[in-house]
Amino acid sequence: MSPTSDSAPLIDGLLTKVDDNDPEETKEWHDSLDALIQEKGGPRARFILLSMLAEARKKNVTLPAQTTTPYVNTINVEDEPYFPGDEDIERTYRRWLRWNAAVMVTRAQRPGIGVGGHISSYASTATMYEVGLNHFFRGKDHPGGGDHVFFQGHSSPGNYARAFIEGRLTEDDLDGFRQEYSHPAATGGRGLPSYPHPRRMEDFWEYPTVSMGLGPSEAIYQAWFDRYLQGAGLKDTSQQHTWAFLGDGEMDEPESRGMLQLAASQQLDNLTFVVNCNLQRLDGPVRGNGKIVQELEASFKGAGWNVIKVMWGRGWDRLLAADKDHALEHLMMETLDGDYQTMKANDGAYVREHFFNKDPRTAALVKDWTDEEIWALQRGGNDYRKMYAAYKAAMEHKGQPTVILAQTVKGYLLGSHFAGRNGTHQMKKLKLDDLKGLRDRLHIPFTDEQLEADPYNPPYYKPADDDPALLYMLERRKQLGGFLPERRDVGNELELPGDKTYDVLKGGSGKREVASTMAFVQLLKELIKDKKIGRRFVPIVPDESRTFGLESLFPTKKIFNTLGQNYTPVDAEMMLSYRESTSGQVMHTGINEAGSASAFQVVGTSYATHGVPMVPVYIFYSMFGFQRTGDQFWAAGDQLARGFVIGATAGRTTLTGEGTQHMDGHSPLIAWTNDAFVSYDPCYAYEIRHIVRDALERWYGPDSGRDRNKMYYLTVYNEPMVQPAEPEGVDVEGILKGIHKIADAPAGDGPEVQLMASGVGVPWVLEAQRLLSEEWGVRASVWSVTSWSELRREALEVEQANFLHPEENRTPYLADKLAGAEGPFVATSDYDHAVPDLIRQWVPGDYHVLGADGFGFSDTRASARRHYLIDAESVTVKALQALVEQGKLDRSVLAKALERYDLENVNAGTSGGQGE
Ligand SMILES: Cc1ncc(C[n+]2csc(CCOP(=O)(O)OP(=O)(O)O)c2C)c(N)n1
Numbered sequence: 001m002s003p004t005s006d007s008a009p010l011i012d013g014l015l016t017k018v019d020d021n022d023p024e025e026t027k028e029w030h031d032s033l034d035a036l037i038q039e040k041g042g043p044r045a046r047f048i049l050l051s052m053l054a055e056a057r058k059k060n061v062t063l064p065a066q067t068t069t070p071y072v073n074t075i076n077v078e079d080e081p082y083f084p085g086d087e088d089i090e091r092t093y094r095r096w097l098r099w100n101a102a103v104m105v106t107r108a109q110r111p112g113i114g115v116g117g118h119i120s121s122y123a124s125t126a127t128m129y130e131v132g133l134n135h136f137f138r139g140k141d142h143p144g145g146g147d148h149v150f151f152q153g154h155s156s157p158g159n160y161a162r163a164f165i166e167g168r169l170t171e172d173d174l175d176g177f178r179q180e181y182s183h184p185a186a187t188g189g190r191g192l193p194s195y196p197h198p199r200r201m202e203d204f205w206e207y208p209t210v211s212m213g214l215g216p217s218e219a220i221y222q223a224w225f226d227r228y229l230q231g232a233g234l235k236d237t238s239q240q241h242t243w244a245f246l247g248d249g250e251m252d253e254p255e256s257r258g259m260l261q262l263a264a265s266q267q268l269d270n271l272t273f274v275v276n277c278n279l280q281r282l283d284g285p286v287r288g289n290g291k292i293v294q295e296l297e298a299s300f301k302g303a304g305w306n307v308i309k310v311m312w313g314r315g316w317d318r319l320l321a322a323d324k325d326h327a328l329e330h331l332m333m334e335t336l337d338g339d340y341q342t343m344k345a346n347d348g349a350y351v352r353e354h355f356f357n358k359d360p361r362t363a364a365l366v367k368d369w370t371d372e373e374i375w376a377l378q379r380g381g382n383d384y385r386k387m388y389a390a391y392k393a394a395m396e397h398k399g400q401p402t403v404i405l406a407q408t409v410k411g412y413l414l415g416s417h418f419a420g421r422n423g424t425h426q427m428k429k430l431k432l433d434d435l436k437g438l439r440d441r442l443h444i445p446f447t448d449e450q451l452e453a454d455p456y457n458p459p460y461y462k463p464a465d466d467d468p469a470l471l472y473m474l475e476r477r478k479q480l481g482g483f484l485p486e487r488r489d490v491g492n493e494l495e496l497p498g499d500k501t502y503d504v505l506k507g508g509s510g511k512r513e514v515a516s517t518m519a520f521v522q523l524l525k526e527l528i529k530d531k532k533i534g535r536r537f538v539p540i541v542p543d544e545s546r547t548f549g550l551e552s553l554f555p556t557k558k559i560f561n562t563l564g565q566n567y568t569p570v571d572a573e574m575m576l577s578y579r580e581s582t583s584g585q586v587m588h589t590g591i592n593e594a595g596s597a598s599a600f601q602v603v604g605t606s607y608a609t610h611g612v613p614m615v616p617v618y619i620f621y622s623m624f625g626f627q628r629t630g631d632q633f634w635a636a637g638d639q640l641a642r643g644f645v646i647g648a649t650a651g652r653t654t655l656t657g658e659g660t661q662h663m664d665g666h667s668p669l670i671a672w673t674n675d676a677f678v679s680y681d682p683c684y685a686y687e688i689r690h691i692v693r694d695a696l697e698r699w700y701g702p703d704s705g706r707d708r709n710k711m712y713y714l715t716v717y718n719e720p721m722v723q724p725a726e727p728e729g730v731d732v733e734g735i736l737k738g739i740h741k742i743a744d745a746p747a748g749d750g751p752e753v754q755l756m757a758s759g760v761g762v763p764w765v766l767e768a769q770r771l772l773s774e775e776w777g778v779r780a781s782v783w784s785v786t787s788w789s790e791l792r793r794e795a796l797e798v799e800q801a802n803f804l805h806p807e808e809n810r811t812p813y814l815a816d817k818l819a820g821a822e823g824p825f826v827a828t829s830d831y832d833h834a835v836p837d838l839i840r841q842w843v844p845g846d847y848h849v850l851g852a853d854g855f856g857f858s859d860t861r862a863s864a865r866r867h868y869l870i871d872a873e874s875v876t877v878k879a880l881q882a883l884v885e886q887g888k889l890d891r892s893v894l895a896k897a898l899e900r901y902d903l904e905n906v907n908a909g910t911s912g913g914q915g916e
């Protein structure tokens with residue numbers, strides 16, 4: 001063995017290299033191996049070696065973990081458990097579901113509708129869903145609490161078909177598939193969303209899974225969070241299990257595999273992934289030239305998971321038992337996925353010819369079999385009992401999460417136009433012949449005439465109310481705690497703290513300079529101290545606690561870890577020691593924004609999934625927020641999450657010296673595109689105070705009629721500034737709606753201008769106000785715009801209302817607010833022009849916007865702000881220009897101003913303190 005070939009991972013800490021102290025003996029072993037290969041062939045040698053390894057392990061000769069095992073079922077036939085159900089009855093109604101799912105999608109293609117859908121994915125996964133739904137998955141009424149089941153997004157027709165048989169949906173509802181608005185209006189039924197979208201079907205779907213990769217990562221965090229709740233003493237989740245159904249193609253997504261190690265290191269045995277290895281994705285084979293199951297096995301094992309492979313149905317058992325020299329096992333291993341797919345798109349004769357006949361020994365195994373018998377051999381994931389055995393083993397496994405890799409056929413039972421075809425994913429309807437074939441295979445009691453009557457609308461199958469199979473099916477769900485999927489909107493109220501808690505941000509910072517990030521963190525700490533709801537806050541940090549001043553939570557509130565802390569932290573003697581605990585409050589995800597966003601989603605939906613309202617506070621570098629994990633935030637919006645998303649170190653010029661990858665000048669724009677976000681760019685601590693209180697009241701206070709299901713995005717900065725005390729009678733409504741006046745124009749008779757800014761830009765316009773007054777005799781009023789986007793949203797709503805009800809002729813809040821203000825208006829911020837431009841059409845007068853567009857760079861704050869022309873002097877000159885354009889000032893002031901402020905000189909900027 002060459003020294004470099006011994007590269008097995010050292011997962012369980014075992015030594016993989018040992019010096020050879022008896023080379024002669026080693027050679028003898030090698031020679032006997034050669035002899036074995038020569039005499040009995042490779043497969044036999046392989047078998048002997050594997051069984052030797054197994055023997056060695058049994059005898060405590062520890063060896064590194066093997067990352068792959070043969071291409072056969074992990075669970076031996078003799079180890080399969082007793083199956084407690086009635087397989088025939090369960091097959092009977094599984095057939096109804098298969099039929100109705102395919103019919104629903106076909107009918108959605110009827111003339112005039114043609115909205116599409118997927119047929120083949122549910123066909124390949126139906127068995128796997130049904131084993132779970134009949135024997136494992138617990139509903140919300142189960143005394144142990146419900147399970148969290150992540151159904152595969154585009155297999156939704158199967159869930160709808162089941163709900164129809166269960167009596168939860170009507171035939172008319174099914175006909176509303178993918179016609180969410182048009183169908184109810186037309187028929188009084190219910191339009192069904194294409195995929196699992198809780199926001200679109202609040203009482204049904206729980207987990208939005210259709211954006212591939214997000215489901216697996218969320219599922220891992222769900223299982224972890226269940227342990228968190230247990231550790232916090234907030235809920236007994238010990239009986240709850242998380243199941244995630246994933247596609248083998250989906251496992252290519254980095255998010256699908258990128259969090260596996262967390263599940264293993266945190267020993268999440270409350271988590272099972274079921275990967276449907278139908279060997280196909282949308283366009284074609286997942287690994288035509290390889291073996292996806294083997295690849296995933298190695299990947300999951302390498303990450304520390306328990307792996308159960310369900311490769312072959314029961315028909316293969318006797319062939320494998322007769323496979324004395326392992327020729328069949330060898331052939332199974334050697335056959336490529338692309339060939340397996342092709343076989344299932346053909347017939348028994350093809351399988352005999354291109355599979356069994358490859359080796360005389362395997363050909364002999366089936367020589368007495370008919371082609372039909374060969375064709376009837378199933379893949380493991382399509383075999384009910386094999387899947388039952390796998391689920392049971394997964395539930396019994398302790399100390400590790402489990403993945404079940406189940407081999408199936410895409411388009412299973414749908415006939416030769418569907419099964420295994422490359423185009424099968426996209427096929428949206430069954431033609432008459434396909435329908436007849438499916439009816440026969442599924443034994444659905446429809447005549448040819450019934451199917452021919454209207455081929456665009458083949459009939460749904462609905463059993464009689466007292467059909468024994470139906471009663472059995474309903475009883476199973478009753479025993480398991482109710483139907484699934486189901487979402488309940490339950491934990492909507494918390495006893496919120498009184499004013500005092502928020503007062504920390506009321507009095508200002510005196511002479512001290514405090515950045516808005518620190519102000520926010522100060523309030524968060526107060527909230528965490530609150531006796532009633534303190535434990536509901538979950539700070540989530542991707543390794544930036546120290547950056548944002550959260551490290552003081554380490555010793556007191558601790559970092560959550562299911563293993564606790566089994567080492568002595570290096571700073572054990574210090575006040576701010578790094579402390580981990582099974583009851584820790586902080587969720588630390590490592591350097592993992594994608595994981596943090598998943599954690600946020602899970603915590604922010606706990607009110608519904610657990611009935612336990614929790615408040616996630618996810619703090620991150622704003623640049624690594626929306627643009628990096630925007631899709632997860634979208635999924636969180638879909639799942640009706642609530643919580644704080646804090647884009648700290650925001651601004652294109654504020655994070656001094658950090659450069660383009662860190663300088664965020666656009667996250668409010670991306671946040672704006674997600675309708676589930678209310679986004680604020682506050683400047684002062686006292687503004688933050690009102691925003692945070694308002695959010696908490698909206699989510700968990702008494703019902704105010706407002707939509708509770710909003711997330712709050714706050715951009716906060718790291719630039720220290722003196723925080724003014726909250727003015728008496730401050731305009732709270734203005735702060736919350738997006739704009740309030742913070743300084744009146746000085747008295748006098750000079751021309752007037754309105755200056756607007758948000759966030760860190762507010763001090764620049766206050767300085768501009770001074771310059772304009774003292775140096776140019778111009779009187780400026782100053783507005784703090786806490787939310788450009790909320791102002792826009794409200795204005796658009798008003799416009800929409802006026803569109804349909806012109807007689808009402810309402811005025812947007814912004815236009816009302818600025819009605820008496822004498823323009824022109826000049827706005828600045830530490831963001832792209834497009835941010836203040838969000839409100840352009842409702843500003844009642846000439847509106848001039850400054851902005852920091854494009855890539856950031858490393859420099860001092862003052863120079864960067866001058867470069868972008870967004871600083872105090874730039875605002876001043878812009879205001880003068882605006883007044884010149886209106887004829888209120890003489891044009892000669894412009895040359896003077898440009899020269900006085902040396903506007904093109906980046907070294908002449910003064911807006912911004914030294915780096916912090
Ligand atoms: C992020 C993302 N990219 C692409 C898609 C489009 N898409 C939907 S299903 C699918 C193929 C899925 O294949 P697989 O995961 O193997 O599932 P199967 O249908 O085979 O069970 C693709 C590419 C998506 N839904 N999400």
Ligand SMILES: [Mg+2]
Nearest residue numbers: 248249280281
């Ligand atoms: Mg697939």
